[in-house]
Amino acid sequence: MSATVASVGVIARPLLVGVLALAGLSQLAAINNDLLAAAGSKHAPARADLQARLAQTPYDQAALRGLASADRQNGNATSAHALLTLAGRLGWRDSQTELMLLEDAVRQGDANAAMRHIDALLRRKPDLAPRLMPALHAMATDKVGRNALLVRLESSPPWRKEFFTRIDFIPAQYQAVHETLLSELAKTGKPAGAEEISSYVAALARQGEVGRARKLWTTLTDTKPGLVLDPEFERFDPGSSVPAPSPFEWNASRLPGTELRITVEAGTPSSRDLVVDTDGSAHGTVLAQALVLKPGRYRLFVATPSTTVLAAGGLKWTVRCLPGSKTISTGGAAVALGWQSDFEVPAMGCAVQRLSLEARRADALTVGEARFEKVWALPLAGSGGPLS
Template structure:
């Protein structure tokens, strides 16, 4: 039993190592030149470090920069030896030259002197926390020793002190959020509201590797009183929809709209004006061809307003449905619309496999006070549907315009 438990723990650590490290060592070497050029504005202003070093070889700062650049360029053993010699000489002239310390640390690591490399990296970190490659090495070393708190601490330092680290570290950290040990440490880190926190949450909502994991992570954050902006929660709903995970999407959608009922459409009176609607909310659609579509407030509640120039048509409004099999009625009321029957807008319910389940025409406002109604049948092979309002192209010079004051799709 103990052997099996130990094996599981070892496997867990191994998985965590892959998740957290994410090939950081290899990436760090590749980024060496980029990192050094980003941190050397003053040296580059004077010309290349090589020329500056030739002019002032006793300036430890310039020597340290040159050493780092030579070592990161990976020109072979001879060049690395030269870089190490310059780095040592630079530290004699300038003991606080961080690039020189980092150069020697990487050189020691490459030569297999791990204990010496760690000592140097720790010293580099003590001198300055703005050296990204030092933080990357310390992250990897912490993971190697299964020290998750220390790894997250260095993630925090790297992300706070080096904005370019976002692109490098966010994908790796995003893949780790489902690990309970990592979450346990990450939560208090995010609770301190670091400058990178909101950007990381936004990254998860738009680019996270698994929207199901992201939804679970956001639930845990909210449970721990950490604010997740609604735009990011909506982003996860839409990511789940895009992955055809409709039931998961609905379950998470209900954390935003707790009163929502999947047996009918939502917001019949257009009362919600959302900055970030999900697929389950009314979503106005506009186009470059002049179609306009907006949800507007009125004295009573709200209204959907649309217009299209002459000869232009298309989708102006839609909402995703997850209706169980059965018969449904669509009923509502329009205003302003005045078109021939052939040019009248219409509602259509489409199964997500592309099948059309029926249409309901929107009459002129003068006809029965703009009221409209119709029925649809949803079968078992259609678990998700989209309700859309379509504007037909009109030959009228003024085009098509109108408003929908009320619309509801519900079981018969």
């Protein structure tokens, strides 16, 4: 196999140069060696033996593959391809056949065929994902290869989730390609789900690309942009046992001594209020979301019919800088129809901000119900807005 693969000449399409560069000439050979070892094959059967097997069983896929391999070694590429094509028509479950057909597709610059054989290999041998999935991103740098991959992803193959959630399979130089795939998949009948998007968004955030991560999240999830996302709690589900898929959405902490619920006003199903019940013993974060604001001064507004618990200090809306936990909100005060708090995002050391509702132990006035209709922020004079 190594000699055969090494003899590959000029590749017809740039996308398949990428396949060879990442799946690698030696990588394809290594995969084949692993498959042979798993099958317990040490020596290739003699040609006469293979021909005898075919005479007895004309549809012997392994025998056809063996003859194709022999023809390759002897430089008879046309005969080898014909035999492999016939072997492939007998089924896709023979991984060695699929690997050899993948090599032929690479030689011929056939993106659709290459995608078909990679799909078959990943279905049959999921452990090949670390070797083959980077090649898929390489293929996607070419429009033809990208379209072939999108068609396959739209069919929801069993390896699709891993393709999107195993960020370690995405070479750094192909991050832009991954974003293009997510964007173009959104135009199909099977757009990427929140979990598939969030894995990549979280990876961007960890790399310090927080503004880019937030913008990508809002774009791909069709989220209305704003300094605070989901300000009226339309998507927030306090009863969910699954964490929010993104740090830019509301995340509840299930803090002992508090209970969160959503109420809907009769006759106005679009009006959702977040209700927080507290028994006065709670201490910690009730819910939070990450903001990405430019340096400057801002005003936080909280629409609420009653400010009693906020005024008593039992609950407090807080803005902190990340990394670290420097508090930059100014406490706040009751105003008409709610509560407001001014804060300033410094130019240094505050790339990300954390907006949170905090519970604090206080007096009897903190026991009871707090109802929040909307939470939003506005830049004050001379300030910017979201980095995204």
